[in-house]
Amino acid sequence: MTDIVLSLSDARLTLAGNAGPVEILHSITLDIARGESVGLVGPSGSGKSSLLMLMGGLERASGGKVMALGRDLTAMGEDDLARFRRGNMGIVFQSFHLVPTMTALENVALPLQIAGVKDAIPRAEAELARVGLGHRRGHYPSEMSGGEQQRVALARAVAPRPAILLADEPTGNLDAANGAAIIELLFNLQAETGATLVLVTHAPDLAARCARLVRLADGRLA
Ligand SMILES: Nc1ncnc2c1ncn2[C@@H]1O[C@H](COP(=O)(O)OP(=O)(O)OP(=O)(O)O)[C@@H](O)[C@H]1O
Numbered sequence: 483m484t485d486i487v488l489s490l491s492d493a494r495l496t497l498a499g500n501a502g503p504v505e506i507l508h509s510i511t512l513d514i515a516r517g518e519s520v521g522l523v524g525p526s527g528s529g530k531s532s533l534l535m536l537m538g539g540l541e542r543a544s545g546g547k548v549m550a551l552g553r554d555l556t557a558m559g560e561d562d563l564a565r566f567r568r569g570n571m572g573i574v575f576q577s578f579h580l581v582p583t584m585t586a587l588e589n590v591a592l593p594l595q596i597a598g599v600k601d602a603i604p605r606a607e608a609e610l611a612r613v614g615l616g617h618r619r620g621h622y623p624s625e626m627s628g629g630e631q632q633r634v635a636l637a638r639a640v641a642p643r644p645a646i647l648l649a650d651e652p653t654g655n656l657d658a659a660n661g662a663a664i665i666e667l668l669f670n671l672q673a674e675t676g677a678t679l680v681l682v683t684h685a686p687d688l689a690a691r692c693a694r695l696v697r698l699a700d701g702r703l704a
């Protein structure tokens with residue numbers, strides 16, 4: 483089995499903008515090894531979120547190839563991709579994407595229940611407590627601050643102990659103390675499970691913890 487967990491070769495992303503097609507990512511070639519922690523850094527608009535979406539199979543490459551755990555994401559159908567993500571990836575979006583009609587606890591329990599975990603609710607309670615939100619378990623996303631929603635999203639992503647964790651500015655809405663706690667949680671998870679981390683960040687303290695930084699500028703590796 484290969485030690486390369488994520489592999490992009492000449493991956494490109496073009497989206498249909500209002501004024502015609504926009505080239506978002508140009509020829510990205512990048513390998514990420516098992517257990518690596520990679521920080522994606524670069525100016526706003528440089529393509530960090532887009533690159534994370536390609537790695538998660540949430541955007542389809544317009545050209546080139548994206549492989550994850552030896553599977554070619556560019557050749558998979560939507561159902562296969564969704565199943566693959568559920569089994570192998572935790573994703574924290576820049577805008578959280580919590581289910582608005584579910585409480586914090588239900589949001590965190592959801593992927594565990596889908597995975598058929600028997601003690602999903604107690605497990606979810608423990609995960610919420612780990613991000614300091616045990617007392618918010620019954621709150622809906624609209625009843626939580628941005629930073630609280632961000633921590634719920636993180637708890638949900640890590641609860642199934644994914645092999646690959648993709649997180650878009652996971653400390654972006656947090657104060658220094660909560661940010662530091664989330665950084666500990668991420669790297670403890672990596673130490674416990676050998677997960678591969680890909681983190682988009684503007685935060686120097688989070689970037690400093692990553693084993694490798696990948697810089698983007700104008701949709702290219704810099
Ligand atoms: N649906 C879309 N159609 C056209 N252009 C888009 C679309 N989505 C994103 N873009 C453009 O793609 C570029 C990269 O966006 P992306 O969100 O990946 O940047 P980013 O590096 O994550 O920025 P930030 O740090 O602000 O989150 C930007 O110039 C953006 O305007």
Ligand SMILES: [Mg+2]
Pocket residue numbers: 530531532576650
């Ligand atoms: Mg972004």
